[in-house]
Amino acid sequence: MPAKFSVAPMMGYTDRHCRMLFRLLSDNVMLYSEMVTTGALLHGDAQRFLQHDNDMPCGLQLGGSNPIDLAQSARLVEQFGYQEVNLNCGCPSDRVQQGGIGACLMDSPELVADCFRAMSESVSIPVTIKTRIGIDDHDSFEFFQHFIQHQYDAGCREFHIHARKAILSGLSPKENREIPPLHYDYVTRIRDAYPDCYFALNGGIKDAASAHALLNEHAGVMLGRAPYSNPYLLAELEHRIFDTPLPDRRSVVAAYRQYMETQVSSGTHVKHMLKHLLGLFSGLPGARAFRRELSTEMFRDDANLDLLERALAHVPNPSLEATA
Numbered sequence: 001m002p003a004k005f006s007v008a009p010m011m012g013y014t015d016r017h018c019r020m021l022f023r024l025l026s027d028n029v030m031l032y033s034e035m036v037t038t039g040a041l042l043h044g045d046a047q048r049f050l051q052h053d054n055d056m057p058c059g060l061q062l063g064g065s066n067p068i069d070l071a072q073s074a075r076l077v078e079q080f081g082y083q084e085v086n087l088n089c090g091c092p093s094d095r096v097q098q099g100g101i102g103a104c105l106m107d108s109p110e111l112v113a114d115c116f117r118a119m120s121e122s123v124s125i126p127v128t129i130k131t132r133i134g135i136d137d138h139d140s141f142e143f144f145q146h147f148i149q150h151q152y153d154a155g156c157r158e159f160h161i162h163a164r165k166a167i168l169s170g171l172s173p174k175e176n177r178e179i180p181p182l183h184y185d186y187v188t189r190i191r192d193a194y195p196d197c198y199f200a201l202n203g204g205i206k207d208a209a210s211a212h213a214l215l216n217e218h219a220g221v222m223l224g225r226a227p228y229s230n231p232y233l234l235a236e237l238e239h240r241i242f243d244t245p246l247p248d249r250r251s252v253v254a255a256y257r258q259y260m261e262t263q264v265s266s267g268t269h270v271k272h273m274l275k276h277l278l279g280l281f282s283g284l285p286g287a288r289a290f291r292r293e294l295s296t297e298m299f300r301d302d303a304n305l306d307l308l309e310r311a312l313a314h315v316p317n318p319s320l321e322a323t324a
Contacts, residue, residue, distance in 0.1 A: 002126075002158055002198045003030035004215060004241055007234070008224040009061035009086065009130070011035055017268075018228070018276045019055040020259050024252050025231055026238040031058045035088050037099065038064035038073045050080040053259070059084030061130065063091070063101045065111060067118035074119040074127065085123060087115060089131040092166035092176045103166035106135050106143075109150035116154045128158040130202075133186045134165035141186055148190055152197065160222050161187050162202040177203075177224070187218065208236035215241070230282040249280055253312065260305060270305060271298040277308075281315050289314035 007014060007022060009032035019031045036049045041062075052058060060077045062085060064070045070087070077085045089112060091102035105112050112129070120127040129151055133144045148159065164180040171179060182204045191199045200220035205211050211221045211233075227234050232249060239246050260273045274294050281287040293311035297303055 002200070002220055003028065003057070004220055005211060005237055006030035006160070006200060006220065006222045007032060007227055008160070008202055008222050009033055009035055009059075009088070010224060010228065011091075013225075013228050015272075016052050016055065017259075017263070017273045019058060020053050021231060021252075021256050021276050021280075022227065022234055023055045024255050025247065026234040027244070028238055028242060029234055030084075031055055032086060033058065033060040033082075035061045035063045035091065035096075036073075037101070038062060038066065038069040039099075041073045041076055042069060046076055050076060050082075052080070052082070056081070057083045059086050059128070061086040061088050062119075063088045063096065063099070065100045065105060065108075065115065067115045070115050071118040071122040074123045078123040078125050082125065084126045084128055085119060086128045086130055086160070087112070087119065089129055090162050090166065091173070092132075092135075092168055092171070093173045094169075097168060103132050103135055104168060106131060106147050106166075107138065109147045112147070113150045113154035116151055116156050120155055126158055127156070128160065129156055130160040130162070132162050132164060132166045133183055136165070136168055139165040141189060144186055145190060145193065148194065152194060157196065158198045160200045160202055160220075161190070163187050164203050191218065208233045208240060211237050212240040228276075229279045231276070231280050232282070250312070253277070253280070253308070257305060257308060260308075264305065270303050270307065274298045274303075274308065284315065286315035 007029060011034050014032060014034050022031055040049055060082045062070060062073050074085045088102055089105045096102035097104050116127060163182050163184050163186060166176055167180060187199055187201050198219050200222045201214055201218045202222035205221055205223050206226050214221050235247055238244050278291045278294055281290050290311045293314060297307050
C-alpha cells in the first residue's frame, strides 16, 4: 500500500543523514534519496551512492533515459534494499536537461514508457514515476493525460505529481518551484480518470495542517522544501494521520546524536549531519540562536559534536513538544 505522505527527492538535501533525522521524526513517512543518474551508478561508485542506514521505507530516484541502463540501475537499487525505484520526469534544471532526463522526458512519453517497462521487468519492487503536469507551452490537461496514458499502458500505477508545469528555459530550478501556477485540479481530474492508480500530490504544501487537509481528497501527499525547513512538521503530520504521540525534540536530537557519533567514528565530518538540524526548533524560543551557532561553526575543520551541545543551550524550554 503506497504511503499516505512522503518527502520528495531533493538534490543537496535528502541524503542518508537527512533521511535518518526524518525517520526519527516519523515512522510512516516514505522517504526518497536524492536523484542518482544511471551513469553514476553504472560507471561510478555505486556503493557510495546507494549506501543507506536504518531509514526504511525508502525509495531511490533514478535519472536516466536509456531503458537498458535504467533496468541495470534498478536492479542495483533493489539489491541494496530499497523499497521503491522512482523515475525522474520532473526536474527542470539545465544540467539535467543536457543529459536528456528529467522534465524534458514529458515530451517523449513513448520513451518513458519503454524505460518503465524495462525497469519494472527487472525488479520486484514498485517502479514509480515523478512528473510535472506539463512543460513550457505544453500545459493543457490533454497533454498531461496523454503522458500518463502512455505510462498507464506500460503498467505504471503509482505516480507523484508536482502540480506545476516546468519551464525548461529562462527559469532556475528554484523559480520553477514557485512561479508556474499550481493546478491541483489537474491531479484531481487525472485521479478520477484512472481510479486504479495512486496519485500523490506535490507542490505548494507548506505545513502539516494543509497536508492533512489535502489527504481528504488525494490518496497521498509529497512534501518538498517545507519539512527540510521545519523537520518537526513530519512528526506533526504523523500525529494527525496516525494519532501517534508527538516526540520531544530533544529526544530526537539525542537519538540523532548517537547516529552522528557512529558516523564521525567512520570519518564523516559533523557538518554533513548538523546541517540537517538547522530547522528542527523552528518557531520556538532560541531557534534563531540555535541555527546561528550551528551554521557559523559547523564548517570549521575542527568542529565536533560539542558544537551541538553549545547550540542546544540557546533553546531554553526543556519541554519542546509542538501542538499539532
